[in-house]
Amino acid sequence: MIRYVRAPDHIAACDLGPATVILDYRSGRVHTLIGAAARWWTELSGTGDMSRPTALPPRAARTLSSHLLSTGALEDSSSKRPWAPPLKGRPWEPSWGVHEVRFALSEIPSAPVRWTLIGIGALVATLAVQRAGAKTASMARLTALVGAVNRRRRIPASPGEVLDAVHAVRRVALASPFRVACLEESVAAVIILAMLGKNARWCHGVAADPIRLHAWVETPDGDAAAEPPSTRRYTRTRVIPETKEPVTA
Template sequence: MPPPLAARLIRTGALSPAREPAPWGAPLPAPTPSASWGGAEHSAGLIRATGPFSATAAVALAATWSVTRVGGKGRAMNRLITALQASTSATCRPASPAEASEAVLAVRRAAWHAPVRTACLEESAAATFLLSTRRLSVVWCHGIAADPVRLHAWVQTVDGGLVAEPPSTRAYTPALTIGARHQHHP
């Protein structure tokens, strides 16, 4: 008589009994998903840095880099989380989808001229900081997708809408979200 777990697996068809031990069959082939570093699905090319948020976007990027690079490297994410929490706590109203998108795109335009790394983490944090200077809130998300394991950071509107992100971002499960959940006050 097999142990209870094995018996249950045999009953459900997840396990097949064998008279003698045998090697496992070869794994089934599957296409390897391409790696995503947050910006792989955005078109590349030199973008003219103009628009109402451009100068402020550069300052928001500089603030993001300062927060993550001043101090010990091992605590950079903790400092960024603390700064995001502080900035979102001072917001007055949710950003509209258009306002949020404008901020994200302004940060992306400014990032093309930056001499340092700007990927999804820096981009999304800078957009959140940028909006908070106008006292507008969004939800900053840091999530994970499996097989292969990938991390991504992005911005959502307060009602959960993706901001300037491809639909494939929905494959990520938010592990951390930061941002005020506002009640609309007249």
């Protein structure tokens, strides 16, 4: 009997060469497929037909598909519904384990007092939304929040305004008793800009060696605001608002 499956809209996949990374933008869960399993996902995306031969032996294919169905990376479909193949990630380059590492405490970033005060509310709102419900849906709540505030503001923020927003959040985060990493920081920065009547592009992506995720905010000219050069290694897998430009950062 033919069984069809599909990847839900909240799933994104990126081919990094040695591995294909599947990201769940509802739960934040990440799956990494290598070798035949990665080829299996790409082949399956073209048909959605579980009965067709693939790169994996039938038993292995059933085991992997069962796992992905149980975690929400795949769902049953009543008909053939192919989905987009994995995004082509930036060329894999060995880093030999060397990345930018802070040797000492960074200077406290400078930001206008008004922006910093607004940043307090923005960060509180971000953390509240992140924690206001099931942990398995925290990523969905945050991306929905970014989409909602960006839709209400159509005036693009200037590069300087985006930079001020990121710096304001980082100043506030220094006094936060809660974990504030790139995800929370970038969402709060977008909220600051929205509260000031502006919008900016929120990005989330993946890079290889080692496989890692990152979130950041871009200026209108496409530069990652207050980010190190290594951010260019990331392939954007989710952008809000959506863009038709190439997904590589």
